[in-house]
Amino acid sequence: MGKHLVRHGFMSDYTKRIYHGEADCGRDKVVRQRIEEYDNDAEKALEARNVCVALATDGFNLYGMVAAPYTCWPMFVIPLNLPPGVLLQRQNIFLSLIIPEHPGNNMSVYMEPLIDDLVHAWEERVWTYDRATRTNFKMHVWYQYSLHDLPAYGIFCGWCVHGKFPYPICKASLKFIWLTKGGKYSSFDKHRQFLPPDHPFRRDNKNFTKDVVVNDLAPQMMTLAAVRAQLDTPEVNNHEDGFVGYGEQHAWTQKSCLWNLPYFDDLLPHHIDAMHTEKNIAKAIFGTIMDIPDKKKDNVKARVDQARLCNRPKLDMVPPSADKSWRKPKADFVLTRAQGREVLEWFQTLMFHDGYAMNLKRGVNLATMRINRLKSQDYHIWLERLLPVMVRGYVPEHVWQVLVELSNFFRQLCAKELSWTVVAEMERIAPVLLCKLEKIFPPGFFNPMQHMILHLPYEARMGGPVQGLVFAEQEDPAYTWDHYVAAADVDDRDHRTFANKAERVKAELWDFYRCQEGFEARAASVTEQASKKLVKDMHYEAWVQAIIDFYDEFRKMKVTKEEARTMNLTKEEFMVVDTER
Template identity: 25%
Template sequence: MSLLIQGPKQPGNDIDVYLQPLVDELMELWSTGIHVYDAYKKEYFQLRAMLFCTINDFPAYGNLSGYSTKGKKACPICEENTHSIWLTNCKKPAFMGHRRELAETHPYRKKSDLFDGLLLNIPGKTKDGIKVRRDMELMNIRPELQPKDIDGRTTKFLPPDCYTMSKVEKTKFWQCLHGIKVPSGYSANIRKLVSMKDLKLLGMKSHDCHVLMTQMIPIAIRGILPNRIRHTITKLCLFFNMIHSKVIDPDVLDEYQRDIILTLCELEMYFPPSFFDVMVHLVSHIVGEIKACGPVFFLRYMYPFERYMCILKGYVRNLNRPEGSIVEGYASEEVIEFCTNYMDGFKSFRIPQSRHEGRLSGQGILGRKTGYSNVVDYQEAHFNVLQHITSIDLFIQEHMSLLRQQNRKKSAKWLAKQHKKTFSEWLKDKVRRTLPNIDKWSKLWDSPLNIVPISRI
């Protein structure tokens, strides 16, 4: 850590004061550089460096860059060209109108009534309420969803939309997530995060949300929502799954961009305007960032840093001075690791050992397991290896034709069973008769995996 945050509060918009020493060093590295010795060439050279990118969430981006990430011009890429509308009752802007990025000949261009025309309805989390419905009424869109009066009551009736789940559908959705099991280290145990009583998720981290979005939601909503809603949500999940690949073909990025714009337009057709905050709009710029900075997986992933922040928070022993505790714990760990590496062959003292320790070198972690195979398993393994060697195909055909000639009245099932039972011994005898000097290879027949000399034959 470059500096220690003084005081109990975060610096907020004063982060520039906190980062000023780092900014000075970056300016020096960019303008004049520093004199560095090259041990390989045995000469000095002027080292220069530049800041490639920063990794942060959207609110922190506003603090670092000074750009206002709130209001009707909240998009830092569109800036003055940001398209937004003000929702009077919700009292916030909605970032819609992604049809303008479609091709001029696209049919959605002419269907303005469908656009200028949530799922789980969790209390406190839903984007669909009386204020949203009143905004729809002011915008003169979706008259079938506008609030309706109830005789003898002051409350309004809100007609259910196509994206709203019934109680039975929500129960099926949560039961599916509750039954999912993932490998160790893949994500958190989703089963422990699902509350079947309240039908909602509790205590999820950002990486768990990412796994839920890209892998689990498309499975959990199958057979629940209408086809057009389910397909749109699935396409959005697949988009996030594709852009987080380790390798991305640059030729398909334009296709990804067209697909995500079309998906956003379809979301505008089905979901209320309050759903489209600036975070939804920023999805349309992800492909452009990949073109400029490369795949997200390598240099711009937030999850490794967030996981490491969990480790740093574990160093806190004095709650009145959390930053100082982190610095002291980090420094202590560095010293212990240096001493451990210096004394090679000694086990670490009071440092927990990773459950994955030794896996790359082939060492097991669950204890030794000894298995014994019988003769039948051995012969079956030997036979399966022989069947997958290309140079043995002619011998297989010859043996099968010989069995058919000798057993004309037998069924195909019996011939296949007999072929599996006698092929190995028949091949041994044939090779020995054909090549008298094959005895020197006789030991190779003891293992079903040592078949290389036969392929040479």
């Protein structure tokens, strides 16, 4: 499985140069330095052709978002010896497993064959053909880390991320608070303990939780050896599923099969996908600043929880008087509707290079005051490049400065190159930045995603620049045909190379549509009939989906497909749905 897939890297004319040290490969040097720290494994690290790999997985619905709630989980093996520029290209990522359902607590069962291969490749080595020297050699392969968003991270390592201990690195040493009205756990005011002992924020009993001074020191991160000792002696709960103490002393749901790897205690075994974290944080800030009803974190429930926890009387809900209802005072960080409209009109004027970001003006909807179809890359560009300009002059200076610090934090974190001094400084300012955000936003804003700001610099220091720590929801650039003509082609697994990528596309399309000689007329007839039916079906399904979207968005009613097929909309209603899309 995984070990056999990695062997193919030595059979390519391009990747063979990398494994022989003929190409720059900074991440591989970092990994090998770590392996050399262990005397027993120094010999394996000296051989440049030995391979370290990362594992990545995430679930997706094969049938689209409106179909049955079914997920499929592919498991990918990524060789880390490659340079960052080609590390996550399709031809260098190998599919090793396909899990046909949500794995839940059975993830280790599905992964057993892959782990057995990794153990064998580490201890007994694998015979591999080296195309550069035209010889066979025995190759070591070792697991370096996994790469996931937070839910998949929890499944992969066996820790529940949905309770009071939602972050697997802090584990039970950091307990989130429960928001009564919000109905969720929050990391609000859990970051002052990570500040230096003499920091003034620790003694501030007004801008954080009212009448609370923090004297506790930051919790110590458990070593993997300590975690193994904790997992080696679990006490099964005979009355309920799981282990004794679950939800009170820990959140372990299983013991991952990764612990079967003999070197697992010496790793930082899991990494958070930085792009997922950045997207979720940017999405929360954008929805809150623009006051989007179903996206903002500053809603009525958040204000009620804030009044209970914080001393911010100007933001408390105003009780009704006479015939008026409850009123929510405007916060400094929220734009007015007129300001929001000016911002959206500004977005309609923005232009980017091809492939840099989507054409934002196509997603702007002035009727609903939002931007539709934003992807991870778009939130990445918005947070790091556009946010400081967008809110300048609309929010108070102290709010703007904090948002600029957040933007600059992610801009430095996502840089192509990182220096040790910059990462050390980011680790120092991360808790300060979170505390500044806590002084501005309500407790309902802070979920596990915001807490991960604290740990991202440490993961960058241990794993290298985050370009190699971005996997899930990786977007292809918006290439034009001219890009394909100008782009050089690379040797594929069939050892075919074309003049450019455009020639490859034409050749592969010709191979796909070519039929046996003498059947051209029949093939043309079948293709025409199938195409007409497909277009007709597409229009019909779009008509049905438009009815569903209209009733959901504008009438707040859930309509099934069966019901939608018997309904209709006016032309004006169809146009509103079309504009929304």
